[in-house]
Amino acid sequence: METVVKKKKKWPKVLLVILILIGFLCGFIAVNATRNKKVMERTVDSGMKTISSYAKVTPVDAGEYETIKMYGAMKFNVSQYDVENTGNLSVLTVNMGFMQMVSYVITPYDKNMPMLSMDFMYILGNRKAYAEFYDLVEDPSAPEYAAVLDKIKDFEKDHSALEDIPVDPAWYDDLLTVALHKAMKRSDDDKMEEMFNEAIRCYMEAASSLKELSPAEKAVKLEITQKYCDDLVENGGVSTNVFKSALGEEKTKDFFDKVFFGTERYR
8 A cells, every 4th residue: 555645845936935034124114113213212302402401301200192103003102391481392203113213393472473383204214304484473573573584494404415315395384484304314413413403592592582472472472382283283284184094183182282282271
């Protein structure tokens, strides 16, 4: 009687190649994520040192929004601060593997300053840096405010040589007197960190030259800021739409009012 020996099934070569490529890709993403996360955290830490050299920065409990999870894999770590004689600071970081990002927003309530919103993205070996200054003030043409913008425009000129990133038109464009959208590479990480810190430095230097608003002026500025927040939730934006899709409109507004822009804290 003959003995039948079953042959072991062999993996198809194409499938084996695909698995090897997937493993290589996962490893490539993991290595880049680790490196980029370290650079992002270093940049945030240096930014906190910069702003703390100009004003007392006090942590605020972000409550339920300290961690925001979206779509399972996306997790935002949220920190909130009060910047003495200036206003609200929110710092969001996210590590999505192929992309790391920090959002840094200073929303002023005590001084006649624009709002500063920065998004710095680390996408494998590529970099994107957005620094936007929103004219959430009663009179953008006032001489005192114009002097502030002149200082901020000097910051814009200092980085004019960097590659510009085209952006789509948005409903809030009229509020943006100064906006930088720049592209860089991994080799520019030091330059990117410097840009992050220079934006904070020029902002805080301008703020330190201004007198504190009166209670009535603060109330007006708060309402202007609140209207922008409400319009942002209603009309949307690139980041706002992500929050609205994951959290819903009502929860997004609650997060914006309590933490991201902090309007509720300054009422």
